[in-house]
Amino acid sequence: MSETAPAVVRSAANPQFKALRLLAQDSTAWRKQGRVWLEGDHLCRAALARGVQPELAVYAEFCPAEHRLPAAKTLVLADPLFAAISALESPARMGFVIAVPPAPALDPQAPTVVLDRLQDAGNVGSILRSAAAFGFRQVVALKGSAALWSPKVLRAGMGAHFGLSLFDAADPGLLDALTVPLLTTSSHGGDLLHQARLPWPCAWVLGHEGQGVRAEVDARASLRVRIGQPGGEESLNVAAAAAICLHASAVSRSR
Amino acid sequence: MSETAPAVVRSAANPQFKALRLLAQDSTAWRKQGRVWLEGDHLCRAALARGVQPELAVYAEFCPAEHRLPAAKTLVLADPLFAAISALESPARMGFVIAVPPAPALDPQAPTVVLDRLQDAGNVGSILRSAAAFGFRQVVALKGSAALWSPKVLRAGMGAHFGLSLFDAADPGLLDALTVPLLTTSSHGGDLLHQARLPWPCAWVLGHEGQGVRAEVDARASLRVRIGQPGGEESLNVAAAAAICLHASAVSRSR
Numbered sequence: 101m102s103e104t105a106p107a108v109v110r111s112a113a114n115p116q117f118k119a120l121r122l123l124a125q126d127s128t129a130w131r132k133q134g135r136v137w138l139e140g141d142h143l144c145r146a147a148l149a150r151g152v153q154p155e156l157a158v159y160a161e162f163c164p165a166e167h168r169l170p171a172a173k174t175l176v177l178a179d180p181l182f183a184a185i186s187a188l189e190s191p192a193r194m195g196f197v198i199a200v201p202p203a204p205a206l207d208p209q210a211p212t213v214v215l216d217r218l219q220d221a222g223n224v225g226s227i228l229r230s231a232a233a234f235g236f237r238q239v240v241a242l243k244g245s246a247a248l249w250s251p252k253v254l255r256a257g258m259g260a261h262f263g264l265s266l267f268d269a270a271d272p273g274l275l276d277a278l279t280v281p282l283l284t285t286s287s288h289g290g291d292l293l294h295q296a297r298l299p300w301p302c303a304w305v306l307g308h309e310g311q312g313v314r315a316e317v318d319a320r321a322s323l324r325v326r327i328g329q330p331g332g333e334e335s336l337n338v339a340a341a342a343a344i345c346l347h348a349s350a351v352s353r354s355r
Numbered sequence: 356m357s358e359t360a361p362a363v364v365r366s367a368a369n370p371q372f373k374a375l376r377l378l379a380q381d382s383t384a385w386r387k388q389g390r391v392w393l394e395g396d397h398l399c400r401a402a403l404a405r406g407v408q409p410e411l412a413v414y415a416e417f418c419p420a421e422h423r424l425p426a427a428k429t430l431v432l433a434d435p436l437f438a439a440i441s442a443l444e445s446p447a448r449m450g451f452v453i454a455v456p457p458a459p460a461l462d463p464q465a466p467t468v469v470l471d472r473l474q475d476a477g478n479v480g481s482i483l484r485s486a487a488a489f490g491f492r493q494v495v496a497l498k499g500s501a502a503l504w505s506p507k508v509l510r511a512g513m514g515a516h517f518g519l520s521l522f523d524a525a526d527p528g529l530l531d532a533l534t535v536p537l538l539t540t541s542s543h544g545g546d547l548l549h550q551a552r553l554p555w556p557c558a559w560v561l562g563h564e565g566q567g568v569r570a571e572v573d574a575r576a577s578l579r580v581r582i583g584q585p586g587g588e589e590s591l592n593v594a595a596a597a598a599i600c601l602h603a604s605a606v607s608r609s610r
Contacts (some may be wrong), residue, residue, distance in 0.1 A: 231591050232590070330490040336485060337598075339592065339594065
């Protein structure tokens with residue numbers, strides 16, 4: 101006997117569909133619901149690979165069986181309904197709803213990235229990817245930064261969220277608990293990054309796109325370095341600067 | 356005798372306003388009109404600093420006189436009309452309309468960045484900034500990449516456009532004219548970037564966010580390097596990878 105195929109939701113008035121649409125489209129709904137929507141195979145597999153269990157798997161009606169991933173509960177949407185909640189140009193055919201993982205205790209000695217009021221979701225997501233790639237373990241987003249679990253940051257993070265301990269909307273006082281040295285970049289002083297002796301582990305602080313790192317946080321830095329820019333511009337994008345700094349730490353550690 | 360203050364446009368039916376709104380909001384209008392809209396003091400000053408003469412300066416009515424920049428022709432918009440064409444969360448109070456600078460002849464020996472079908476405007480803008488910062492002179496965007504002069508790429512470029520020779524929607528055959536060696540990144544082979552001997556000048560090729568550099572272009576590479584990622588992910592954002600590579604070239608040149 102074959103299993104019964106699940107019922108397909110075809111009405112936009114369906115309450116489960118409406119809750120899902122809110123989660124996918126309202127950038128603050130995740131905070132109220134304590135859950136996030138992961139669209140697409142890549143993000144969902146990244147979550148599964150790190151042991152995250154989805155509360156719900158959602159499939160478009162015509163998502164082939166071989167593209168479906170294991171989940172305790174399943175919702176099947178008619179294709180137009182799935183497309184209506186999609187944020188991708190080519191809508192994926194599946195997604196997960198997962199509970200926001202609880203923030204663990206801060207590890208005072210872990211390699212860390214601190215975000216000081218970064219505004220752009222794409223920048224935050226890119227920095228999470230660089231942090232995971234270069235062996236950093238935790239990311240502290242100080243209050244005023246783009247929310248780490250917002251749909252846009254999740255998409256830009258491409259799964260990096262699930263390999264890091266994340267501290268969202270953190271109070272700057274949390275930095276007191278870190279025993280690793282704080283490092284900042286400066287456009288007007290300090291050693292050149294490629295000549296500096298970088299400590300490991302450490303905590304890199306990346307600041308607001310326009311204003312940089314605020315003075316109170318910068319004052320805590322053990323080391324300030326600058327990225328030499330022979331083109332004469334002091335105008336790197338913050339996620340580009342972050343990638344260069346985090347890579348430099350990974351290289352200095354391997355020497 | 357004081358000068359006569361210019362008339363303030365207050366109607367959304369004004370033809371000059373309508374043309375401007377199209378330029379600011381339609382991502383392809385710049386190509387048809389051969390002109391682009393630069394919003395905000397930073398972009399406009401970057402253009403002026405590189406000798407670009409605006410066709411038209413546009414001010415919100417309450418933009419103070421000391422914030423106005425020199426231009427041959429001026430248009431003053433009632434504040435709500437200016438806000439209606441703004442793409443910024445906090446609308447700037449001024450902007451320029453400039454003619455798209457004509458593409459110069461390709462310099463076969465200049466340090467170059469090649470974009471192979473990059474899709475995301477934020478990534479392209481970030482790479483232009485890194486290119487300008489690290490002493491690269493020209494950027495070749497192969498057909499299928501986000502248009503270099505589109506409003507989103509201009510905003511993300513933060514003025515870097517005006518310090519570079521730009522080749523938009525280029526045919527891959529244009530690469531035949533380059534005499535500098537082509538460099539690509541690879542996730543599965545090649546020397547580690549920080550151990551490689553990087554030639555200068557050179558041309559770095561950055562590829563599509565999902566698919567990377569296409570095989571025909573990769574086949575032209577003189578050197579393939581990989582960025583070591585001790586976190587075990589091969590998942591850097593392409594603009595982050597570009598920043599690391601272009602910085603490495605600038606550092607190797609300075610040694």
